Amino acid sequence: MSDVWVLVDHEDGTTSKVTHQLLTAARSLAKETGGEPVAVFLGNGWATAKERLEKFGAAKALVGESEDFAKYVASPQVEVLSKLITERQPWGVLFASVAGGKEIATRVAARLQLGVLADSTNVVVDGGKPVAEYSAFGGSTLVKKTLKKGPFLVCVKPNAFVAEEAPVSLKEESVDVAVSDDAKRVVVSERVQKEAGGRPPVESAAIIVSGGRGLQEPANFSVVEALADQLGAAVGASRAAVDAGWYPHSNQVGQTGKTVSPQLYIAVGISGAIQHRAGMQTSKTIVAINKDAEAPIFQMVDFGVVGDLFDILPKLTEEIEARKSG
Amino acid sequence: MPLKIAVCVKRVPDTAAEKKLDATDFTLDRESVESILNPVDEMAVEEALKLKESSDGEVTVISMGPEGAQANAIRKALSMGADKGVHLTDAALHGSDAQAVAYALSAVVRKGEYDIIFCGAESTDARTSLVPPALAENLGMPNLNFVKNITVADGIVTGHRETDRGYDVVQGPMPAVVGVVWGANEPRYPSFKGIMAAKNKPVETLALADAGIEVSRVGLEGSSTQVLEFGARPAERQKIIADNKDGEGHLKLADFLQEQKFI
Numbered sequence: 139m140s141d142v143w144v145l146v147d148h149e150d151g152t153t154s155k156v157t158h159q160l161l162t163a164a165r166s167l168a169k170e171t172g173g174e175p176v177a178v179f180l181g182n183g184w185a186t187a188k189e190r191l192e193k194f195g196a197a198k199a200l201v202g203e204s205e206d207f208a209k210y211v212a213s214p215q216v217e218v219l220s221k222l223i224t225e226r227q228p229w230g231v232l233f234a235s236v237a238g239g240k241e242i243a244t245r246v247a248a249r250l251q252l253g254v255l256a257d258s259t260n261v262v263v264d265g266g267k268p269v270a271e272y273s274a275f276g277g278s279t280l281v282k283k284t285l286k287k288g289p290f291l292v293c294v295k296p297n298a299f300v301a302e303e304a305p306v307s308l309k310e311e312s313v314d315v316a317v318s319d320d321a322k323r324v325v326v327s328e329r330v331q332k333e334a335g336g337r338p339p340v341e342s343a344a345i346i347v348s349g350g351r352g353l354q355e356p357a358n359f360s361v362v363e364a365l366a367d368q369l370g371a372a373v374g375a376s377r378a379a380v381d382a383g384w385y386p387h388s389n390q391v392g393q394t395g396k397t398v399s400p401q402l403y404i405a406v407g408i409s410g411a412i413q414h415r416a417g418m419q420t421s422k423t424i425v426a427i428n429k430d431a432e433a434p435i436f437q438m439v440d441f442g443v444v445g446d447l448f449d450i451l452p453k454l455t456e457e458i459e460a461r462k463s464g
Numbered sequence: 465m466p467l468k469i470a471v472c473v474k475r476v477p478d479t480a481a482e483k484k485l486d487a488t489d490f491t492l493d494r495e496s497v498e499s500i501l502n503p504v505d506e507m508a509v510e511e512a513l514k515l516k517e518s519s520d521g522e523v524t525v526i527s528m529g530p531e532g533a534q535a536n537a538i539r540k541a542l543s544m545g546a547d548k549g550v551h552l553t554d555a556a557l558h559g560s561d562a563q564a565v566a567y568a569l570s571a572v573v574r575k576g577e578y579d580i581i582f583c584g585a586e587s588t589d590a591r592t593s594l595v596p597p598a599l600a601e602n603l604g605m606p607n608l609n610f611v612k613n614i615t616v617a618d619g620i621v622t623g624h625r626e627t628d629r630g631y632d633v634v635q636g637p638m639p640a641v642v643g644v645v646w647g648a649n650e651p652r653y654p655s656f657k658g659i660m661a662a663k664n665k666p667v668e669t670l671a672l673a674d675a676g677i678e679v680s681r682v683g684l685e686g687s688s689t690q691v692l693e694f695g696a697r698p699a700e701r702q703k704i705i706a707d708n709k710d711g712e713g714h715l716k717l718a719d720f721l722q723e724q725k726f727i
Contacts, residue, residue, distance in 0.1 A: 211607075211608070211609075211625070211632075211634050211636075212597070212607070212609075213606075213607075216601070237593070237609075237610055240592070240593055240594060241593075241597045241607075241609055243594075244562065244563070244566075244592075244594040244595075244597045244598045244601075245597045245598060245600070245601040245607075247563055247594075247598065247688075248563060248566060248567070248597075248598040248601035248602050249601055251563075251681075251688075252563075252688060253561065253563060253687070253688020253689045254562070254563065254594065254688075254689070255689060256562070256592040256593075256594055257592060269692065274694070279694055279695070279696060280694060280695055280696070281691060281693075281694040282691070282692040282693045282694070283689055283690060283691050283692060284689070284690050284692055285688055285689055285690070286688050286689075286690055287688065320604070323606040323636050323637055324606045324607065324608060324634055324635070324636035324640075325634065325635050325636070326632045326633070326634055327622075327633045327634070327635050328632070328633040329627075329629075329630070329632050329633075330624075330630045330631050330632070330633065331629050331630045332629060332630040339628040341628070345726065369726065387646060387647040388626055394503060394504075394646055395646070401726075402721075402724070402726050423724055423726075424701065425717065425720070425721075427713075427717075431705075431707075436703075436705060437703075438701055439701060439702075439703060439704075439705075440701050440702040440703070440704065440720075441702065441704045441705075441706070441717060441720045442703075442704070442705045442706070443705075443706050443707075443708055443713040443714075443716070443717050444705060444706070444707045444708060444713075445707065445708025445709070445713045446708065449708065449711075450708055450713050450714050450717075451714075453714040454714040454717055454718060457714055457715060457718040458718060458721070458727055461718060461722060461727050462727060
């Protein structure tokens with residue numbers, strides 16, 4: 139088979155942006171493999187998902203509706219997907235290269251003795267095989283990798299592709315979702331929601347505004363948050379800010395936090411130590427605001443402003459608001 | 465009954481150091497940089513030690529890789545308080561990818577019949593975080609990954625797994641593989657006594673055959689992923705710098721963001 143599958147990343151049928159990006163990638167890969175882009179949907183909320191998958195060009199969908207996919211961690215997906223891959227032998231499967239997607243991909247790989255390409259920032263077909271790019275050593279090195287045999291499992295980072303709408307009428311087929319008792323061993327016993335911040339998660343946001351030591355104290359993160367909200371962005375933090383307890387680790391960008399490549403990354407009061415650069419160097423556009431003209435962050439920016447962030451940020455937020463409404 | 469606890473560790477290049485790849489086979493030139501115990505693995509060791517202290521268990525540190533620095537990673541964990549080490553080392557392992565590493569580790573873990581296996585959920589070098597779930601899969605064990613607030617009671621492991629919106633409380637039966645997330649705890653520093661005691665703790669060295677590992681599934685040959693090429697990523701940054709001395713930095717930046725269509 140030459141189809142290119144996308145494992146749909148979603149919550150109760152609300153598909154994530156990265157899923158739409160993966161569908162765009164799958165469409166271009168499928169032109170090379172001579173197959174079709176196929177969405178693999180496991181979980182609840184198919185009706186909601188269907189509409190969005192059609193909009194982004196899923197010609198076909200394999201649909202498995204069951205409570206088990208949300209009730210247990212990863213294993214039901216691993217079991218059902220492994221069986222589908224073995225039976226139908228697609229060209230390959232694209233996964234969102236986020237914690238959950240990589241976890242499923244690596245376990246499917248182990249189960250079927252296949253390889254997996256993780257953290258890909260681009261993927262093309264060459265000689266029938268995937269060639270994926272990823273950046274190593276904090277973005278300083280570009281590595282091209284392939285897999286020796288298929289079906290090919292490829293994890294693609296959020297924002298590696300720009301989602302393009304390509305409406306189609308989707309053919310759906312339901313699949314068997316019965317899983318073994320072994321797949322039901324790790325249970326989600328409770329879901330705890332933080333206060334709804336309304337901001338996108340750092341891992342997949344298109345724009346991130348990050349704050350560092352230059353903010354001087356935790357309350358000052360409010361200027362970063364205000365700018366982020368004006369841009370519809372996620373809020374990130376440097377290790378220094380997280381270690382000081384100013385912001386949660388879940389928002390940390392860097393070698394010991396999240397590795398991100400958004401369309402726009404704005405570093406505020408961050409000097410740009412290698413630890414931080416490692417997590418954001420592959421961002422498409424980088425902006426920095428720092429009072430120290432010698433800060434290493436200015437070596438890697440598209441646009442830098444040397445000056446006092448407490449002066450610049452509030453004015454910038456206002457200016458953006460004015461231009462948006464004007 | 466005392467628990468048999470394992471913790472898998474690896475050494476990584478120091479996070480602050482510049483790294484390079486070996487030009488002949490595209491593997492990391494590990495001799496060119498200082499290496500340390502993977503910081504997240506230290507947190508896994510800490511979880512193992514906390515469990516040992518509350519359950520009267522025994523902690524075995526497992527690591528794979530070349531002699532020398534890898535042995536130092538084991539020694540560090542022993543000096544923190546682990547009881548013994550197992551070091552899988554064999555020239556044939558060179559160049560193993562994540563799937564091959566997980567397979568090889570699973571053979572070593574299987575020999576020890578552990579109740580619980582801790583790993584750092586990711587390493588600070590490759591960062592793929594592929595190994596712990598693949599290890600669990602190879603062992604046919606449940607996997608709790610990216611967790612903190614880990615507790616063990618009545619044969620059940622419970623942990624908090626971070627999500628985009630908060631966290632999920634996840635639970636699974638032992639034996640299980642537990643991937644410890646960054647920030648799960650403050651790892652203890654080895655005491656002087658601990659460092660001295662570590663010198664006398666047993667470290668078993670295994671080669672492939674000792675662990676029953678098939679040579680065809682490890683190393684560069686046995687790995688499914690293949691590096692085609694690598695090179696310096698050209699820095700294509702515009703490097704426009706505006707000084708805010710004139711108080712118009714925000715306007716220039718807004719112009720830039722508008723040109724780039726972010727506004």
